[in-house]
Amino acid sequence: MTDRLEIKAALAVTDQGEITGTAWPFGSPDRVGDVIEKGAFTGPATLPMLFSHDPAQVIGVWDEISETDTGLTVKGRLLVEDVERAREVRAMVRAGAVSGLSIGFVTKQARRHAKGRTISALDLHEISLVAVPAHPGARITSVKSVTSNGVPDMDNEDHQTPASAPDIDTKAFNAVLARLDKLEARTGRPAAPAVAQDTDQPERKAFITFLQSGQIDQKALTVANDAPAYVLAPEETAGEFIRNLVEFSPIRSIADVRTTGSHTILLPKRTGITNALWVGETAPRTASEPTFDQMEIAVKELATHVDISLRMLEDSANVEAEVRLALAEDFGQKEALAFVNGSTALEPTGFMTAPGIAETNNGHAANLSADALIALLYQMPATYRNRGTWVMNGTTLAAVRRLKDGHGNYLWQPSYQAGQPETILGRPVVEALDMPNIASGATPIIFGDFRAGYRIYDRVALDVLPDLLTQRTSGLARFHARRRVGAGVVRPDVFRKLKMAA
Structure with a gap:
């Protein structure tokens, strides 16, 4: 394991x-x-x-x-x-x-x-x-x-109503509580510990019926605007799908993740600043203007299908969860790879392939250098250095764990020391499977402020379309799924790579 x-x-x-x-x-x-x-x-x-x-x-x-x-x-x-x-x-x-x-x-x-x-x-x-x-x-x-007055007060404890308190309309109060309970359930907040109660929600029931029969309850389900016959998963289902993606795509946990309603996002970008000069009391002032440009992040589409036996479809009490679990790993792995190395027109742009990111030479083509990691860290501006995260794969992380500074102290520190998370040179580290291995000319490590520098836009969390006919001769039902997401580097200057070179 x-x-x-x-x-x-x-x-x-x-x-x-x-x-x-x-x-x-x-x-x-x-x-x-x-x-x-x-x-x-x-x-x-x-x-x-x-x-x-x-x-x-x-x-x-x-x-x-x-x-x-x-x-x-x-x-x-x-x-x-x-x-x-x-x-x-x-x-x-x-x-x-x-x-x-x-x-x-x-x-x-x-x-x-x-x-x-x-x-x-x-x-x-x-x-x-x-x-x-x-x-x-x-x-x-x-x-x-x-x-x-220094007297402890338990905010979550029940308090007796003071004698001077105004009368409460009990019926109206209970109605408000009922509405709050419904809102809490719809937003996915854990209002009750019994997971089995989730299937009592009309949206979840309708979604399960849709997966089993293809029948769409227009009152309980939402049909995707940009893909007729596709049905958007209920809110809680989509939320659980995103949480599964985080396990396979750790970049989501450190990047700036947002939602969008468009197929393209245009971001204004400043390319120059004003040029103020020291002047005398009556000396003429020189005018200057900042210059601006814009960058574009296009939303891409990830799609696949999964086959489930008709017997499982008939016998499973939670077929929606079966479909979600079957799709999550494949979607997560493909998304994780794209966030790191995406370079084609069909996938999001990965931070390892984005142009304009500076590099620090390791000083050796095969052996990691502790001095190079220290140099890379302090070549970053202090503002981004203090918010930065190391990203590398497990093989590289194993090599870094053996590195020591000039005083014999390990650069890597486990998460249980001094009440801090797992760190390298005091900054957290994230393991990403798709990062390059240590090799001559490779860049196996990147450090940067991912919150400021890497943007992820979710357009469609999960669409599901059941096909109960084409595979029926094989005893199968096919479920088509699609997801739309865009990503890209918005600030190359907040990243720096370590290159295995002299």
């Missing part, structure tokens, strides 16, 4: 930043069918607290991590006194905008089953605060605060 960091997802916070919650409930699967058994968790006594699994957003530390009969319970603290982002996240938690917990781990032992995995051993790397956790039951459980 490969060592790949996985992301899985209850939560509470004080003015001092104390947080408690359940990071993983036992006894029920997450949104992709995975179950983690009690006793599976191993890891350090303390872990970094991240926001949305972003290694650049360390907002606190988890001090207490333990397994109980109900799940993995945690207690930690936001660094509200020292980190501005931690104060912002505390406000989002108390407002209810962020209410979930999600875990990042490497699977060590697991068993596959029809709807996911049963994981019996894993290494826990980090725990994040998120808006939508992977497990519906992984949520903040209490939110403490401190009043102006």
Whole structure:
């Protein structure tokens, strides 16, 4: 089993930043069918607290991590006194905008089953605060605060209504609660721990019927405008599909990902700045103007089909999940390759093939140099260096892990040291399978601020079209799927490659 960091997802916070919650409930699967058994968790006594699994957003530390009969319970603290982002996240938690917990781990032992995995051993790397956790039951459980007189107040506890409080219209209040519950379900927020209840939603029922019979419920489903006869997957289905892509396409976790309603995105680009000069009190001033250009990112289409036996279609209680899982790996692998090395007119432009990215020579054609990595890091402007991420494949990462500086210290630091994520020279590292290997003339490592420099635009998350006729003589049903996404480098100056050359 490969060592790949996985992301899985209850939560509470004080003015001092104390947080408690359940990071993983036992006894029920997450949104992709995975179950983690009690006793599976191993890891350090303390872990970094991240926001949305972003290694650049360390907002606190988890001090207490333990397994109980109900799940993995945690207690930690936001660094509200020292980190501005931690104060912002505390406000989002108390407002209810962020209410979930999600875990990042490497699977060590697991068993596959029809709807996911049963994981019996894993290494826990980090725990994040998120808006939508992977497990519906992984949520903040209490939110403490401190009043102006210093008396603790439990924000999530029930309070008795003061005698002077105005009368409440109970019927209207209940109606508002019902509407909020529906909105919460539609946006994918985990309102209830029972995953099986998802199939009660009209959209999900209609989508399953569409996959099994081809019949379209116009009231519950949406037909794609740019592809007649294709049906857009329900909101939660599309969301789960995107989360699967992150596992195979790690670039999504560090790039700037946006949505678009167009087939082409035009981005204004400044190519020059004004030229101010020092002048005397009455000396004439020289006029200057900045110059501008524009760049274009075109939305591309990724398509495939998968065949499923008619018996599986008839017997499966969750055929929509079967289709999604069958398509996710293929789509994810192709997308990951394009984001790194895409160069043809039919695919997004990869950051390794984009023009204008500077290079730093390694000093040797075959052996990685620690001095070259240090030089590359500090050749970047400080603003982007401090937000940068290393990207390389596993073979290169293994070589980097053996490098030491002049004092005998390893350049690579594991995620469980000093409450930080896995780093090289203090900056996080992402493993991308499709990066080049170490070889003469190759560029196996790139460093840069991907949030500022690489843009991904999602046009269509997932369209599915069932074909129940053409393959029927073979006992199969064919499902056609398509996805539209565009990507490209918008700031070459925030990246730098390491080239294996003297």
